[in-house]
Amino acid sequence: MLEPDLLPADVLAHVEEVSRAAEAADGAAPLDEATWLALRHRPAADIGWWRADEAFALLVDDELSVVVAPAARRRGLGSTLLAEVAEVTEGERLTAWSHGDHPGAAVLADRFGFARVRELWVMRRDASVPLPEVVVPDGVAISGFDENAERDAADVLAVNAAAFAHHPEQGALDADGLAVRRHEPWWDPAGLLLARDTATGELLGFHWTKVHPVGDDGVLRGEVYVVGIAPAAQGRGLGGVLTLAGLHHLHGRGLGEVLLYVESDNAPAVAVYSRLGFAHAAADTHVQYARG
Numbered sequence: 001m002l003e004p005d006l007l008p009a010d011v012l013a014h015v016e017e018v019s020r021a022a023e024a025a026d027g028a029a030p031l032d033e034a035t036w037l038a039l040r041h042r043p044a045a046d047i048g049w050w051r052a053d054e055a056f057a058l059l060v061d062d063e064l065s066v067v068v069a070p071a072a073r074r075r076g077l078g079s080t081l082l083a084e085v086a087e088v089t090e091g092e093r094l095t096a097w098s099h100g101d102h103p104g105a106a107v108l109a110d111r112f113g114f115a116r117v118r119e120l121w122v123m124r125r126d127a128s129v130p131l132p133e134v135v136v137p138d139g140v141a142i143s144g145f146d147e148n149a150e151r152d153a154a155d156v157l158a159v160n161a162a163a164f165a166h167h168p169e170q171g172a173l174d175a176d177g178l179a180v181r182r183h184e185p186w187w188d189p190a191g192l193l194l195a196r197d198t199a200t201g202e203l204l205g206f207h208w209t210k211v212h213p214v215g216d217d218g219v220l221r222g223e224v225y226v227v228g229i230a231p232a233a234q235g236r237g238l239g240g241v242l243t244l245a246g247l248h249h250l251h252g253r254g255l256g257e258v259l260l261y262v263e264s265d266n267a268p269a270v271a272v273y274s275r276l277g278f279a280h281a282a283a284d285t286h287v288q289y290a291r292g
Helices: 009-026 033-041 077-088 103-111 150-163 175-181 238-251 267-275
Strands: 047-052 055-060 063-068 094-099 115-126 140-144 192-197 203-211 221-229 257-263 279-291
Touching: 009 033, 009 047, 009 055, 009 063, 033 055, 033 063, 033 175, 047 077, 055 077, 063 077, 077 103, 094 103, 103 115, 103 279, 115 267, 140 238, 150 175, 150 192, 150 203, 150 221, 192 238, 203 238, 221 238, 238 257, 238 267, 257 267
Parallel strands: 063 094, 221 257
Antiparallel strands: 047 055, 055 063, 094 279, 115 257, 115 279, 140 192, 192 203, 203 221
């Protein structure tokens, strides 16, 4: 089978260079994980891209990204790129994230008819703060993901689909998406914790953790990547138990900080994370805009 034609190496290098400069200046990565995976694994024909000196625009499905290097800002590059995208997508629905709620993004959004529709919070916890002990309910066993058990992958996908049926990104995870992530450098089967019913073997929920590369500030960070609870098992406190179990796993990796992403209007989840010592700062707000 022929491999698909991916984005040209020079385009990917340009995206990486501009993104690194933007992240260093803004304190937030301008592209999310899903976009990076698409750039590295999906055919070039699936991706729209526009390039300018020290700037670029990308279109993956209906998600638009426009990034301008700090040294080239206030020259109209963002407006020029957005105008080019608007010309070829007239009438189509588009979404775009502003990672870090950048004021320049708000100006461009208003100019090109994008409305603010979602807020995603980053919450952080200092890993030096002690954790409470994990108390696993009777009839529940927690273990790591078994690479050799086909059932584990199938069960994670089934619970994920049910738990995030109305979530536009996480609910779309399929076997291919899971396989791609299992080949990422950060993949650790021991960090994907599964809670099963000891009597039936049914998967009740999971906590997928992630360890990031050491940042420019020298801090090693972990992430509460995904916590999913099967609908039939909700209301039993398993979300808190699995979150805490995953935090103990991450702390064992010698981290400086643990972070997570949560919808700003998900009050039950925010409450659970706040009780575990996570806090949100206004600068750690990602905003999604939509057109159409």
